[in-house]
Amino acid sequence: MSPRPIRKAGLLERLLCGSLGGGLLGAALVGALAGLMPAPAAAVINGTTTRDPNGARSFVVRIESTEGEICSGTLIAPDLVLSAAHCVMRPAGYTVISVDRGFRQHRTPVIAATMHPDFVPGTTPEEQPGVDLALLKLERPLGADYVPLDPRGAAAIDTGAAVDIAGFGVVAENRRGSARVLRLAHLVSIGSLQVANRVTVVTDRQRMAETSGAGACLGDSGGPILAGGSGGYRIVGVVSWSSGALQQGVRRTACGGFTAVTPVAEHAGWISARSAELSRIQVGDAMPRGNRSDWMARPARSR
16 A cells, blocks of 8 residues: 655644653654654565475465555464454455465456444544555455464553564555565564554564554555464564655655554454354355445456
């Protein structure tokens, strides 16, 4: 998704009236977000690629729309992907690209998508009052090369906890051609932030957002925040938006500082209920009638 500036004064007012859990870097975060450009997140900054066939490629997927936008997502069942609501808020067609054990890419159409009912399409990160989560139903299950992560029983993201981020985004805002490569980076949680909604904030655990470091950027929206480390990954959050670091040069950026995350544990009930509904949909079924947030994507099924 493309970065877009927001009204700094309005965000600062919300921050000052809200709360930053844990107290760690609270003042720094207020100052940083007041002067920077939070935006829908895209690619992993300062991330590393991996050729581990048993690693993140087995559950992290790329989402592409017919409008040319890219997001990331997490396979939570053979035919279900958990991502961010703002990734599927447009009435476009969507395709999921997965990477098999031989690191070959496979494209699978999305036949249905549902956003969290509290999400308000068209809002900026500052103004979003709802929950930035969505579920995508694939045309067919992915095969034995993939190992979905189960979001049920996800733990809370404690302040100070070490986490990993994974996504297919760019390595810098001005390097759009660097997207579509899966990268991972190590981050740390610095607490919960109440803006219009509540998110958990993570950042580079070495630089702590003083200068540009690891974090989300264009194309990483919807990707997972992971606990447990390689070999025992658990999904604990979904990437929503990002901001730049406290210290920046002439070229301002919305990446490399703070990454805002929707905690999975707080919305496990909705994820479980909607997953059960989506699992019953078959190709060719009529889409159920729901509220304004349900079943937003209806792409063509031609291959």
